[in-house]
Amino acid sequence: MVKYLIIGKNGQLGREFIKTLDRKKKNFVALSHLECDISNLDNVLEVFEKIKPDIVINCAAYNQVDKAEVDYAKAIKVNSFGVRNLSYASRKFNTFLVHYSTDYVFDGKKENGLYTEEDIPNPINEYGKSKYIGEIYLKEELNNYLIFRTSWVYGEGKQNFIYKLMQLVKNNNFLKISYDEISIPTSTRTIVEVSLKALEKGLIGVYHLTNCGYASRYEFAKKILEIKRINKFIYPVSKSIFNLPAERPKFSAMSNEKLINLLNLEINKWDEELKIFIYQNK
16 A cells, blocks of 8 residues: 655645545655654655655645745755755655645746746745755656645645735725735645646646636635625735735746646636635635
8 A cells, every 4th residue: 555654744735635645544644844854864864764655745845935035044944955855865765756836936927828837937036946946956856756836825724815814804994915916826625636636647747736717816815705705895906015025926827737638637716616615614
């Protein structure tokens, strides 16, 4: 029986994998940052030696986009060197590695369609750079891997836009949300389902894994409040008024067509998937 190792069990993606693999009665071990610090190669090798996984699913990441501007060393330690350590251990133990990257590897300047896997990354913030370096390290070390680039990920947890919006709603009747930051809200449920299908089919390489369609932060926020039947006024503003430390790409929506065609599956539109998530987590 295939043995999975999930790294980063306390994050929203790790939790979704645990729930799904549990339901499917798969053989897996899930570890937290304290149990497997991916930035420590000795620790990683110890874990691989002890567990001997067939497939490692890396849900560990430093994903505080603004903090990465000042704490770049930590972002690099986890998102770049951590991925290199996992890649090295995967090669040494003949393990298949699944890793998650981001739409923030792109600069947001593409104007003639969605970003495809053939587009060349050009990250404009430190977080995006650290994730892209991680991709490069992984590809240098391994031939057998899956890298999934995702965007605006939400699931059960606090590190997502839905949770942050709900905190804003508690204290404000009037919200300002950016209209000029566009990507694809993507659920952890979609990411886990599609990842497991790709593993079943034996895919390797880099793929864009998102829900379908795209939206601005403003449209995303409006849809969340509409589904939750919360009556608040949202005013669309430029992202520049927030004066955030990290620059965000203006349009970083990615095409999931390659995965859809290879796996012969349907992926929900972002707003349909959002509805399912909100109804299930009332």
